[in-house]
Amino acid sequence: MSGASTTLVVDNKQVELPVKHGTIGPSVIDISKLYAQTGMFTYDPGFTSTAACESGITYIDGDKGILLYRGYPIEQLAEHGDFLETCYLLLYGELPTAAQKADFDYRVTRHTMVHEQMTRFFQGFRRDAHPMAVMVGSVGALSAFYHDSTDISDPTQRMVASMRMIAKMPTLAAMAYKYSIGQPFMYPRNDLDYTSNFLRMCFAVPCEEYKVNPVLARALDRIFILHADHEQNASTSTVRLAGSSGANPFACIAAGVACLWGPAHGGANEAALKMLEEIGTPERIPQYIAKAKDKNDPFRLMGFGHRVYKNYDPRARIMQKTAHEVLNELGIKDDPLLEVALELEQIALRDEYFIEKKLYPNIDFYSGITLKAMGFPTSMFTVLFAVARTVGWIAQWKEMIEDPSQKIGRPRQVYTGAPRREYVAINQRG
Numbered sequence: 001m002s003g004a005s006t007t008l009v010v011d012n013k014q015v016e017l018p019v020k021h022g023t024i025g026p027s028v029i030d031i032s033k034l035y036a037q038t039g040m041f042t043y044d045p046g047f048t049s050t051a052a053c054e055s056g057i058t059y060i061d062g063d064k065g066i067l068l069y070r071g072y073p074i075e076q077l078a079e080h081g082d083f084l085e086t087c088y089l090l091l092y093g094e095l096p097t098a099a100q101k102a103d104f105d106y107r108v109t110r111h112t113m114v115h116e117q118m119t120r121f122f123q124g125f126r127r128d129a130h131p132m133a134v135m136v137g138s139v140g141a142l143s144a145f146y147h148d149s150t151d152i153s154d155p156t157q158r159m160v161a162s163m164r165m166i167a168k169m170p171t172l173a174a175m176a177y178k179y180s181i182g183q184p185f186m187y188p189r190n191d192l193d194y195t196s197n198f199l200r201m202c203f204a205v206p207c208e209e210y211k212v213n214p215v216l217a218r219a220l221d222r223i224f225i226l227h228a229d230h231e232q233n234a235s236t237s238t239v240r241l242a243g244s245s246g247a248n249p250f251a252c253i254a255a256g257v258a259c260l261w262g263p264a265h266g267g268a269n270e271a272a273l274k275m276l277e278e279i280g281t282p283e284r285i286p287q288y289i290a291k292a293k294d295k296n297d298p299f300r301l302m303g304f305g306h307r308v309y310k311n312y313d314p315r316a317r318i319m320q321k322t323a324h325e326v327l328n329e330l331g332i333k334d335d336p337l338l339e340v341a342l343e344l345e346q347i348a349l350r351d352e353y354f355i356e357k358k359l360y361p362n363i364d365f366y367s368g369i370t371l372k373a374m375g376f377p378t379s380m381f382t383v384l385f386a387v388a389r390t391v392g393w394i395a396q397w398k399e400m401i402e403d404p405s406q407k408i409g410r411p412r413q414v415y416t417g418a419p420r421r422e423y424v425a426i427n428q429r430g
Contacts, residue, residue: 010038024059041412051232053240053406057090057395058231065311069229070094078318083224083388084108084194087166090229090395105193111167112188112197114175115145122179131176131383132261138172140254150248152401161249162394169390170194173383174201180379195221198387203375215329216374219322220384223367226315227385229392231308235259235266239393240400241409249397256393257386266382266389272303273337273368273378281336282343289344293353303365304348310358319366320345326373337369 004019006029015037018030028051035041044050059068067074070089077086081095088096088104096104121141125134142164143150149161175185178201186201196212199220204210230236238259242252260266279288291299306313327335345361348354371381400406 008034008038010040013038020054022054025061035412041414043414047237052237052409053232053400054403055232055396055399056093057399058229058392060231060308062306062308062310065309065314067230067314074226074314075318078222078225081225082193082195083221083228086225086228087391090391091162091398107163108167108194109188109190109197111164112171112190114142114168114171118145118172119175119185122175125179127180127182129180131173131180131379132257132386134176134179135172135383135386136254136258136261138176139169139257140251142168143248143250146250150250152243152246152248158249158398158401162398165249165253165394166391169387170198171201173380173387174198176383177202177376177380193217193221195224213329215325219326219370220374222318222322223370223384224388226318226363226367227388229389229395232396233265234262235389236393236396239397243397243400244406244409246408249394252397253390253393256389260386260389261382266385268302268362269364269368269371269385270378270381272364273372273381275302276337276340276344276369279340279344282339285340285344285347289347289351289353301344301348301359303368304354304361305357305359306362309360309362312360313362315363316361316366319363319370320361323366323370323373326370330373332373335369335373337372341365341369 004021004027005016006019008015008017015034017034019027020030021027031042042050057070059071060066069077069086070093072089072095077089084105085096085101087108088101118138118141121138122134125137146161146164149157149164151157171188178185184206186204186206188197188201192200192212196214196217199212199217200210232240235256239252239256242255243249247255263271279285288299288301291297292301323338327333327338332338345365348359348361354360368378368381371384372378376384
């Protein structure tokens with residue numbers, strides 16, 4: 001929606017710039033014609049004040065601590081639905097009917113196996129390879145196995161690729177984990193739900209029957225819902241940028257996985273867990289809070305604050321409750337990490353320094369504890385994030401491909417290098 005405009009004065013010349021309005025959230029100034037009209041670009045490192053696209057998928061109000069998928073609050077989806085219902089919602093825009101949900105679950109379940117040659121692909125990695133390194137390679141390699149769903153101009157192929165990605169990502173993730181610990185791969189089972197199937201592929205062995213704990217399956221399902229999409233974050237923007245070149249969807253998602261690997265993005269829950277382990281006991285918390293407040297100390301409290309949320313991360317509330325459910329189910333009464341986490345949270349919510357800087361606990365603060373209790377090593381945390389975020393990446397990629405106004409991404413720059421100079425022969429250089 002548009003109609004309004006704003007005036008920019010450049011060198012005494014007035015330029016009219018259209019203003020666009022979304023359904024909710026701040027309006028934006030359309031600067032797409034700015035260079036043509038003024039000969040100037042805007043400068044916005046990190047794109048903190050730039051909307052790169054129009055999207056109808058996810059909305060975040062960081063000041064109020066609101067996260068909506070297709071208009072539905074994250075709290076309601078995590079409480080009442082399951083992950084595949086959230087996948088359907090993100091992909092198609094509406095919650096499924098019972099018949100649509102059954103059909104969608106059936107299609108995803110029957111796409112979970114990967115090509116048998118993929119098992120040989122894993123043998124090319126060192127045993128001690130980080131599972132995320134394996135994921136970057138194996139997800140990109142899917143395009144070498146599924147040629148019949150790489151034509152991005154065909155809506156049917158786009159949807160087949162989407163289903164394949166959502167279905168096969170947990171299988172690849174479980175294979176990466178099994179490979180790292182030297183255990184045989186476990187094939188998926190069609191009689192299990194999405195998350196139960198994933199837990200079985202990770203923790204079962206061929207020599208005995210594995211029974212999925214429903215409390216853990218539900219907790220992991222909720223974690224997947226909370227991580228399914230998060231608007232135009234670094235990895236999603238990477239997927240859109242890669243997709244804008246016309247790259248196949250498997251390559252685009254591999255690019256997203258690579259970006260997610262960064263400790264400032266998907267690796268944050270691993271960093272938060274390491275911080276809690278470093279603190280060790282509640283008695284040592286004041287010492288570390290003092291270090292966090294000291295500008296000359298490199299120590300930073302991980303799991304607090306967020307680039308977007310300037311309020312309590314709505315996902316953190318659900319994650320805190322989920323952490324307690326998992327620890328209670330597993331009989332972990334006196335977990336030192338949880339004691340440190342809860343005490344740290346209470347201090348942070350009362351301390352003027354944290355309140356003033358709006359450093360509230362975020363989802364990474366609790367998810368690391370929960371995943372560790374489930375039996376996942378820290379090296380798998382970001383892999384699980386990738387499994388959950390795949391549907392968000394796919395939905396955003398699909399939306400971009402179908403948006404007629406989108407073109408190949410090409411940010412501009414402020415050049416600060418040497419001005420033009422003439423080449424000097426090597427024997428004349430001083």
